Amino acid sequence: MALETSLESPAPVRQIANAIAGWIDRLGPVWxxxxxxxxxxxPGMQTVFLTLRDTVADISVSVTCSRTLxxxxxxxxxxxxxxxxxxxxxxxxxxGTLSLYAxxxxxxxxxxxxxxxxxxxxxxxxxxxxxxxxxxxxxxxPGRIGLVTAPSSAAExxxxxxxxxxxxxxxxxxxxxxxxxxRCVPExxxxxxxxxHDPSVDVIVVARGGxxxxxxxxxxxxxxxxxxxxxxxxxxxxxxxxxxSPLLDLVxxxxxxxxxxxxxxxxxxxxxxxxLVASARERMRGGLVSWLHREQAxxxxxxxxxxxxxxxxxxxxxxxxxxxxxxxxxRTLAHLLDRAHDDIGHQRARAxxxxxxxxxxxxxxxxxDADGHVLTSVAGVDAGAxxxxxxxxxxxxxxxTRTEELPDGQ
Numbered sequence: 430m431a432l433e434t435s436l437e438s439p440a441p442v443r444q445i446a447n448a449i450a451g452w453i454d455r456l457g458p459v460w461x462x463x464x465x466x467x468x469x470x471x472p473g474m475q476t477v478f479l480t481l482r483d484t485v486a487d488i489s490v491s492v493t494c495s496r497t498l499x500x501x502x503x504x505x506x507x508x509x510x511x512x513x514x515x516x517x518x519x520x521x522x523x524x525g526t527l528s529l530y531a532x533x534x535x536x537x538x539x540x541x542x543x544x545x546x547x548x549x550x551x552x553x554x555x556x557x558x559x560x561x562x563x564x565x566x567x568x569x570x571p572g573r574i575g576l577v578t579a580p581s582s583a584a585e586x587x588x589x590x591x592x593x594x595x596x597x598x599x600x601x602x603x604x605x606x607x608x609x610x611x612r613c614v615p616e617x618x619x620x621x622x623x624x625x626h627d628p629s630v631d632v633i634v635v636a637r638g639g640x641x642x643x644x645x646x647x648x649x650x651x652x653x654x655x656x657x658x659x660x661x662x663x664x665x666x667x668x669x670x671x672x673x674s675p676l677l678d679l680v681x682x683x684x685x686x687x688x689x690x691x692x693x694x695x696x697x698x699x700x701x702x703x704x705l706v707a708s709a710r711e712r713m714r715g716g717l718v719s720w721l722h723r724e725q726a727x728x729x730x731x732x733x734x735x736x737x738x739x740x741x742x743x744x745x746x747x748x749x750x751x752x753x754x755x756x757x758x759x760r761t762l763a764h765l766l767d768r769a770h771d772d773i774g775h776q777r778a779r780a781x782x783x784x785x786x787x788x789x790x791x792x793x794x795x796x797x798d799a800d801g802h803v804l805t806s807v808a809g810v811d812a813g814a815x816x817x818x819x820x821x822x823x824x825x826x827x828x829x830t831r832t833e834e835l836p837d838g839q
Contacts, residue, residue, distance in 0.1 A: 446522035458517040458532060461490075464646075465510045466611035470496075479506075481514065481529070482611050485651050492516060494531035502534060509610040510643060511537040546649050550676055553651070558658045559679040565663045567683055567695060571631035573600045574695055575624035575662070577617055579608040584636040584667070584688040591692035599696050602630055608637040613647035618656045625660045632695050633660070635677065636667040636688040648675035657681060667691035786821060795819035807832040 432448055434440045440448075466489055467480035477499040479492040492514060499506060506512070516529035537545075553559065574592070578585045585603065592599050604620035607613045617635065624630050637648070647653065648668050657664055657680045666681035667688045678684040685691035735742050781787050789795070796804040797817045804810060810832055818825040 443522070446520075446525060450520040450522045453518050453520040453527070456518045458515060459529075461514045461516060461529065462537075463490075463512065463514070464611060465506060465508055465512060468506065468508055470499075479531070480611075481512075484511070487615070491526065491528040492531050493528055494534060498531065498534060502536065506534065506536070509613075509646070511646065513537060546676065549649065549651060550679065553654055553676065554679075558654060563658075565682045567663050567665070568631045570596070570697060571599075571695060573602055573627075573629045573631060575627070575630040575633040576601050576603045576636060577606055577620045577624070577633065578603070578636040578688075580605040582608070582636075582638065584608075584638045587688040588634060588636050588667070588692045591689050592696045595692065595698045596696040597699070602627065609640065609644045609647060614650045614653050617647070618653055621656060621660060621664075625662045630662060632663045632665060634665045634667055634685075634688075634691050634695060635681070636691055637669065638688070639670045639673065645669055645673055645675050648677040653677065654680050665691050665695060789819065789821040794825075807834050 432440050432444065461481065462484075463481040464484055465479055466482040469478040471478070475496045476493050477496055479494065480489050481492045482489040513535045514529065514531045515533040515535075516531045518527065519530050520527050550559075557563075576585065576588055578588070589601060589603075592601070602624060604624055606616035606620045608617075621633060621635070624633050635648075637645075645668060648666075654676050657677065663682040664680075665683045665685055666675075666677045667685040667690065668675050668677055669687075671686040683694055685694055731737055785795075795818070797819065798804055798810070799815045799817075801817075804816065810816070810829060812829055812831045814829045816827055816829060818827060
């Protein structure tokens, strides 16, 4: 029943605490899944204190269990382990704390872990977090590389040494974080976001050495996967060895099989690049020399042509053609003139043949009276009439003495 309290009659703390304890005590036992964030074994006490953390949200709850139950676990329970706990909620009134009293603790087996990771992978893939079109290309030569790794770790040494061996001038911004255990996910997320906000960082490498599946579980954490998906800087995942495949490899822009491989991916090999530059220069030089030789051969071929070897030959050849054409034109013109002259002679002869003057040259004459009329008959001409006779080369002036008519045809 609800407590009857008011401003005038408030309930004491013990009564409220005992009421809460009574209410919680009526709750039945539950199965809880989580990750062991902390283990505390106090000397001389038969109770072991655990902190159970949610695998996605930043929520944890205290768990207590008997030392007998804790010591009987095989394999031993360590921080970072995934467990399923059968526990009953309880409220400790003296301190006002809520905890779960564990009656059974079961380690999550490897097969079950992998099955859960596969389900998580399918769900995140369905959201498009692993889409290939979201992958960004790494810069050819990053100005500054962000590295998230554990302090003084072999992974840090591998990345730094191999990168500087390949490109001595490479610059790193190292952000240290716990790479396993309960602090791993929040610390890695915080370091990633800090490096992503640094404009001088062109690429981020998350590096960790090999380990068991349980050790690499934080790198399949959903919160970490979503945080990497939101980053704007390209991310290289270098977690574990070649067989290891945490979900971080799928959401990262590039997966490296090892930290050493990550160093090879983010920076080019200066010796190899110099070799490629030298090879490119040789190819360019060879191409240029080949082009010059080809052009020189073309020039030589052009210079060897008669027109360029002796330019006057072309003029002489054309001069001969001009002389030949001129001679042909002269002959043609002369032929045309001869034909025209002959035509004129024929036409003149024809015209002369038709001229009355030619008739006169054959012995005929034209008789005209004093008025210039041509006389074609003796009629009308009297004796003593003055007449003129037109012959081929002149006129004769005469006087008729008499006229005589002749019969037709005589």
